[in-house]
Amino acid sequence: MLQEIHAAGGEVFGISSEPHTLAVEAEQEWETGFPIVGDPHHELREECSERGWIDVFANENYGHLRERKWASHPKGYYQPAVIAVHKSGRVLYRWRCVPKFTNMNGAGPRPEAAYTCDKIQAAMNSTEDAPLDREPEMGTETASWFRFMLMLTAHGWFIRPRALPLAREGDKESVNPRKVMRRVYWFLAMWLLLLVVLPIGWFGIVLLAWVVAVIPGLIEIHHQFQNEPDPY
Template sequence: MRGFGKSGVVEEIRAAGGGIFAVSSEPQSLASEAQDTWELEYQAVGDPHHEILGDCRETDRFDLYIGDTAVLERHWSSHPNGIFQAGILALTEDHRVLYRWHCRPTHQNRGGASGRVTASHVWSRIRDGLASDTDAAWDTDPPLDAPEAFWPYFVAQLFAHGWFIKPKRFPLGRSDDKPTARVSAMKPRLIGFAAAWAICFVLLPARRVLLALAGYAVAITPAVRRVNREFSHIPAGSTPEPGGRSLGTEPPKPHPRQPSR
């Protein structure tokens, strides 16, 4: 979200007579907190019961994948209907679709945690949409602001964070701590871990080291499988459809739709 302000796209959209909002599955208190902390140049709206998303679904204009709630609920917040995966929708005043994109969670984008469409590309496609008189098709292959992750290396980083005993997720704090800095700190641990095994091969009988390495691989296999399940991966063209649950998650308990104010 912050990329739109840093790139100057927010000012360009407003200069063209448009407006921009961020809609979050967080409650309004946390949406407002994010708006202030990140110094967003536009309003953040909380939609924990998916009322806004529901209106978009009813008109078949837009939909989102819904992510697992377990991670954030262990920290500070409740998401009664699940967490929005990222998406972008641009409309005219008469509700014609100028642009639409949603993030399909995969292992390559760490379950939907990374890889957002660049602001300049979105604004370019919106201008193209203004010159048309039909709804824009879904943008399925836009330029993203982050490269795809190499999944085995990311899993190795999670194990490094747990000191190679068990995988440990990187915390989602509300302070100024940068998750990217914590991820980068795992590289020295991985190098040290590989070096320790290399030293063992030099100093100890290779057969015993190989047996120990095989035993370690067997011991961590259940944890690796659990990580593969917990981080959603929805291949292209497979179910669930957008708006369904991401793979490896449990459906939320029904929650009554709240009256609009």
């Protein structure tokens, strides 16, 4: 698909809210085939907004990425967005992600590539800027917020929820979602066993103690995710 874009005279760029050194590292490691530009101070983001192209949402708090000691987002990190612009300056396609409970704080699916290219191609015959695509065709389905939080809680061994960030070379890799769900099943089995072997009073005390222990972490990660209301 990248070759088709180049053949049509187009170019593809990726923009990251991390420093340019990390952006280049990602470009080389992932072998993207197109340049990735670091924009840690959001200059490109602000330029796109000033031109009326797209307002990329940025999360100010990235504390849930605390395991990545090398991460750097001086003004916050970008949510995903797609913008296609004609050489005349006319917008051919635009989509942006806003963190919500329904899209796993932006960790959900992205617009499907072929769908996006078709929308861009169709817009070539128009003379107007393309509107913001609010209901694109996504590549995969989104997990429910409950399931998503359950996975993060399991990743933190049911005490302090932990995000599942991409690992840099040399980092300890995050547990993949399938293994995280195995932890959930074992955790539920443990509670069923406790319900059987403990008096109901003791079981209630243990359950209450766990709830008290896990709530601060749940509150913390909700604040960090900065979810917006669904109508946003």
